[in-house]
Amino acid sequence: MLYKIVPNNLVSTVKIPAELKEELKNSKEVAIKYGLQTQKIEVIAESSLSKDRLSLSTNTIHELSLPLEGLYELKVNGEEIIIGPYIGILAALTSDSLEKLLPSLSTYVNKYERIGGSIMAFALDGVDQENHCIQGYLYNPSNAMWNKGIYKYPNSLFSIVEASLTDKWKAYQSIMYHFRSYLGNRVFNFPNFSKWEMNKMLTKEFHSYLPETVVYKDADDILNMLDKHGNIFIKPVNGRLGKLVYKAVLTKSGAIIHYGKNGNQKERQFHTKKHFRYFFQSRLSGGEYIIQKSIDLITYHHRVMDLRVIMVKDQNKRWRLLGMLTRFGANGSIVSNITAGGRAEMASKTFRKRLGLPRDIQKRLYRQIKDITFHSIKEVEAHGYHCGNIGFDIGIDQNLKPWIIEINNQNPDHYIALAAGSRSLFYRARMMNMLYAKSLAGF
Template sequence: MPDTSPVSDINRVHTARSSFGILICEREGYPPFAESSYLKRLSLLGPALGLQTFAFDPLTWDQEDDSVKCWSWNSRMRKWEASRRKFPDIAYDRAWPETKEEKRRYRLAMGRIRAYRRFVLLSGNLPHKAKVYEMLARDREIAAIIPPTVRYRGPSSLASWLQKHRPGVFLKPIAGSQGKRVVAVVQAADGTVELTGRHGDNRPLFRSCASETEALNRLNKWIGGRTYIMQPLLNLRGNSGEAFDLRVLMQKDSNGRWSLTGAAARIGAPGSVTANLHGGGTATAAAETLVSLFGRPRGNELIQEIDKFSYLIAVRLEQSFGRFAEIGLDYGIERNGKLWFLEANSKPGRAAMIPVGRDAAIAAAAQPLSYAKFILLRLATTDARRLPRESAALHLGG
């Protein structure tokens, strides 16, 4: 039966001993938020762990009675219902503000709540890509898989890198996600330059320029005042020339320990410079794809390398930037079998885990709830200030 329109009673306030709130940005339509399928799965799994689960926009917080307008999945009626509940015991950030104005409103709403009350965030946020690369590159072991990375500082900086790195250079915004506004710059032997990437709305970008000067000027205008980083254009392609990378989902388990939930190979759409699913890519199980592309010996070695580096990187990120419940890690593998770390995401999606297998897909949704229960049990039995850093850096108020 399809979802039906909601019945709202937002003046009704519920209280719960253990509540799991999912931060969202409300929007037009029904349901009025992104990832409704994932949020519904969280709502169905929560009660088994004693967690009343609901979604809420921080803009709806009422300081007077410490309540929020929440959206709860009604399994019997098969629809989302709106009401008011007390602010949750723990909050899980799955908000996706899109425009500058939405981001501003969301930031101000969270700041307002932080100014008046303490609250527990399930997971922190990573800083921009350049800072993540800089930190990881200081680890001698991880540095071996970090691509050379510098900031874009205008046309002259890109011209210099084009001279050093053949066949081209890859540029991406330091705060971007989902493959948006990335661009590959490739110079041909006849002096022409091709720009291939994606616009901010994920539409494909392709421009052939007659000269390097034309390409650099066009690209500089397109970048505008945004901050970008540059890396060598790595040969991350499958057998048919399609863009290819790997997504690994690392999550904390019910004991607060890191676990590798699953690894997926993402294959880009024809002609795409990225393999992101939002850009039309598809996902398959990583193990079988690696064996198919690189043969069984090297394929199995790559699986072991990815497993090792994923744990190392998750630990290093947490040591430097605070506690996380989950992190998505992206890797690229060149045709010669060389492994590269591409980027980390503190708000990873779930779509890539579906082809990995039923267990991975279920765990991808269940682990945040299990880890939330772990945190709440610790808070109930121990003074948070005396807990070890691993389990007690609870992002109270931030």
């Protein structure tokens, strides 16, 4: 049940519906909690109080920094009442960009009544670590608006920012570790793991599903992998959205490098190792890239093609595979990302209509991919990472064997579902993120 909090003029007092009195074991004093704040107050059972109302003294509301706009769930046990949930979403790197994002953030509260409580969106530069408060926006369900203000820390939190390729990466990590020191395991999808860390975690159990990968130290590493495999990718260790990815192909007269960004693909040919080395040494820093064998993936009309598998934790803290979608790269692109001009559709349509796979082959592929994703994310969590929102990139080769290309854990945005024409999948994924955050907050 959702409760409306109403103020009263008493001091340090809570009036509760008579129905709740038994759950408090007739205590005359309780600890009332909201976010990270706690106050000891007197309890009064009020028979005339509506069963969906809780009446708090004005001074207690002020001391708890409790907004009255929301509708709250109550956790009542013994000698305490917990009001919540109070969920924080780190949604932007700067306050200016946060303001522009607010309309899109409403997709997280599409069905507020299933979540309840306080939902705050904030930017990295809005966090005041010294005073333990945040300048951000609190969702008001009565008018579906976001109210700007200064708020106390929430009691669960997740991030949807993409900081790894920006100058805010170190600040982002510092602030997220700061939150984790106060919230513990109630912060999810942090810390983030890189492509190389993913490879190290999974290589023992899943080496047969991982393309051979090494860390870039110098250009000779690229030459060695190219000589060995003939076709390789060079990717940023912490890259996102297919940015700054290079593809190298061995030819009879040397090598061809494909690269570019924002759909602007370039091609360079090299006939000497000296010029090849210089090209990469002038662009890449040791330890910041991986070199990966290119898999001979199935294509459609010469477009690069792979699968995005959406996995989220639900309100019961269990993993759910919500959907599999196909990403088709733009013409001439070496990546399949939607942001690089690609397009998407549901994988079932791809398997059935584009590839014409028999039903038993489709079922086998689904089963294999499900097993790979569930078991590999279990392995990742065994290494101490707290995940709740994951996007698997799975490639399928010419023999219909699935490969783990990447596990996106920084912000696997599920807009791909909209690109594939499935609004219901998109909203379901976002709702699951909120319900998992709610469960971490204790509700």
